[in-house]
Amino acid sequence: xxxxxxxxxxxxxxxxxYMSSKFKKISFPRDNQAHRSIIEWWYFNGHLWDKTGxxxxxxxxxxxxxxxxxxxxxxxxxLLKERLxxxxxxxxxxxxxxxxxxxxxxxxxxxxxxxxxxxxKRPLLFINYADPTAISGYTNCxxxxxxxxxxxxxxxxxxxxxxxxxxxDLQLKSNKKPLLxxxxxxxxxxxxxxxxxxxxDLYAKGTIAVNKKIIExxxxxxxxxxxxxxxxxxxxxxxxxxxxxxxxxxxDIMLFEYDDCLHKEYQAxxxxxxxxxxxxxxxxxxxxxxxxxxxxxxxxxxxxxxINIPDKDIKLEVNSLRLDQEMIFNTINYWEAxxxxxxxxxxxxxxxxxxxxxxxxxxxxxFLILTTKDxxxxxxxxxxxxxxxxxxxxxQKLPKISHLTTKEGLKxxxxxxxxxxxxNK
Numbered sequence: 001x002x003x004x005x006x007x008x009x010x011x012x013x014x015x016x017x018y019m020s021s022k023f024k025k026i027s028f029p030r031d032n033q034a035h036r037s038i039i040e041w042w043y044f045n046g047h048l049w050d051k052t053g054x055x056x057x058x059x060x061x062x063x064x065x066x067x068x069x070x071x072x073x074x075x076x077x078x079l080l081k082e083r084l085x086x087x088x089x090x091x092x093x094x095x096x097x098x099x100x101x102x103x104x105x106x107x108x109x110x111x112x113x114x115x116x117x118x119x120x121k122r123p124l125l126f127i128n129y130a131d132p133t134a135i136s137g138y139t140n141c142x143x144x145x146x147x148x149x150x151x152x153x154x155x156x157x158x159x160x161x162x163x164x165x166x167x168x169d170l171q172l173k174s175n176k177k178p179l180l181x182x183x184x185x186x187x188x189x190x191x192x193x194x195x196x197x198x199x200x201d202l203y204a205k206g207t208i209a210v211n212k213k214i215i216e217x218x219x220x221x222x223x224x225x226x227x228x229x230x231x232x233x234x235x236x237x238x239x240x241x242x243x244x245x246x247x248x249x250x251x252d253i254m255l256f257e258y259d260d261c262l263h264k265e266y267q268a269x270x271x272x273x274x275x276x277x278x279x280x281x282x283x284x285x286x287x288x289x290x291x292x293x294x295x296x297x298x299x300x301x302x303x304x305x306x307i308n309i310p311d312k313d314i315k316l317e318v319n320s321l322r323l324d325q326e327m328i329f330n331t332i333n334y335w336e337a338x339x340x341x342x343x344x345x346x347x348x349x350x351x352x353x354x355x356x357x358x359x360x361x362x363x364x365x366x367f368l369i370l371t372t373k374d375x376x377x378x379x380x381x382x383x384x385x386x387x388x389x390x391x392x393x394x395x396q397k398l399p400k401i402s403h404l405t406t407k408e409g410l411k412x413x414x415x416x417x418x419x420x421x422x423x424n425k
Contacts, residue, residue: 026185026197028158028178032125032145035195037227040064042127042143044163044172045244045355046204046221047338055100056208056217057321057338059355060165062093062113062127062143071231091115091129093141094329097167097208098338100321106210108166109329113141131166139166146171159199161223170206172221174199179271181254183279189258189265190238192230199223200244200252200271220246222355224254239360241285243307243318245341247352249273253314255307257285259360268309284308292323294333297363301326301335305356307343316343318354334359 034040043061050056067090091113098105116128125145130138142164159174181187181196188194202221207214222244239259246252250273258265266283288304303323307316318339325337335358342351 023184023186026178026180026195029124029145031185031195031197032159032225034064034120035227038066038069038229038231040227041225043224043226044202044221045336045338046170046202046219047353048204048208048217048219050215050217055321056210056215056219057098057100057355058096058168058170058208058221059336060093060095060163060168062091062129062141064089064091069229069231092329093129093131093165094327095165095167096325096327096336097210098322098325099210100338103322104211105322105325106167107327109327111329125161141165161202167209168206169208170204170217170221172202172204172223174223175201175203176252176271176275179252179254179269179277181267181269181279183277187267189256189267190260190263192228192238192258192260194226194228194230196224196226198225198244198254198269200246200254220353222246222252240357241305242357242359243305243339243354245307245316245318245339245352245354247341247345247350249345249350251345251350253309255283255285255309257283270312278312280309280311282310284310288319292320292326292335294324294326294363297326297328297333297365299326299333299335299361299363301358301361313346314343315345316341316350318356320356332359333361333363333365335361 041061041063043059045059046057048056048058066088093108093110093113095108096105110129110131110133112132113129114132119127119129124147125143127143129141131141132138142162144162146160146162148158148160159178161172163170163172176199178185179198179200181198185195185197186193187196200222202223203218204221205218206216208217209215224244238261240256241259242254242256244252244254251270252272253268253270255268256266258267266281266285268280268283269277270279271277284307286306286308287302288306290303292301292303293299294301303320305318307318308314318341320337320339322337325335327334327336335356337356339354339356340351341354342349344350
């Protein structure tokens with residue numbers, strides 16, 4: 001390492017506040033709950049199929065941050081500076097449903113999520129939240145851990161969740177015990193310290209909303225829960241290339257490459273069909289030649305990867321099932337896409353499904369302009385919904401106008417379109 005790199009590394013590490021070096025053993029159901037940390041998130045993804053065999057995927061995530069310590073620009077420079085936030089934590093939520101068959105996706109970004117007062121106050125995880133900017137009516141969103149029946153109490157399955165957001169309503173039931181990343185649920189990639197566990201095999205059943213239609217679906221899901229005392233630094237963005245992989249032989253793999261611009265570290269954790277866990281630090285991730293170039297952020301995301309985990313003789317090829325899966329929030333742009341998986345394990349052919357998340361890939365965009373446009377578009381959409389409901393109610397109250405002349409009819413039509421109504425009591 002040269003002198004310049006050493007100085008850069010020392011200065012950057014000084015900006016980061018780490019968690020206490022004393023490790024606290026993860027315990028359930030306690031650690032499904034929220035923690036007094038700078039950042040935390042409850043993340044879900046999965047593949048779903050309807051009764052006709054059409055293929056869908058979903059990602060849904062609720063974030064919690066300490067606004068004074070997280071150092072996210074929109075929060076620290078605008079909301080805190082203008083004293084618009086005085087609460088200890090703020091929340092925001094991201095969700096995307098992808099219609100893989102028709103190659104369309106439906107994204108939902110809650111720039112701020114309003115969490116109910118009774119959230120986190122029950123023995124099992126209970127989070128109730130909504131989008132406060134929903135003009136035409138809000139959707140009650142939930143992440144709720146549901147009690148395990150007495151019949152299941154002695155089994156491995158003790159993690160059941162109800163996941164509900166603006167575009168999905170799913171019951172999730174775990175078939176395996178939690179995968180504790182690193183062996184204990186505590187990892188230190190590039191000296192950033194995280195608590196981290198996953199529920200890798202969730203049976204999912206419920207409904208999704210696609211193009212205003214409610215569709216019954218079933219499939220397989222994945223949950224990640226992470227928390228840490230690490231501040232975000234947009235001027236020195238770390239890269240995070242993360243994969244959740246589910247092979248048909250029952251092996252589930254969590255794998256990531258963490259790049260802090262000075263060096264890279266890897267983590268590979270897996271749990272087999274019988275619940276046996278293994279953890280490795282050696283892996284090789286090679287991006288393919290297929291690249292998707294974002295017109296909004298100028299970021300470039302690899303669509304295919306080659307994965308090699310030498311200690312298990314695993315060689316995999318993963319490919320994104322859709323091109324435009326970019327999510328944009330504030331100064332953070334990331335890629336969230338469903339995958340197909342093919343390869344070999346100890347020389348035997350394997351295949352499966354998965355998800356990829358790419359964060360910190362170089363970009364060039366004005367987040368204020370993009371955010372303003374997105375919020376304005378959302379407000380206009382909400383207003384349009386409100387106008388339609390108003391028109392419907394007014395038309396029901398109006399007298400029959402079949403006898404009106406063409407000229408008079410045009411006047412009524414103009415008034416309706418301009419929202420200029422005169423209703424006699």
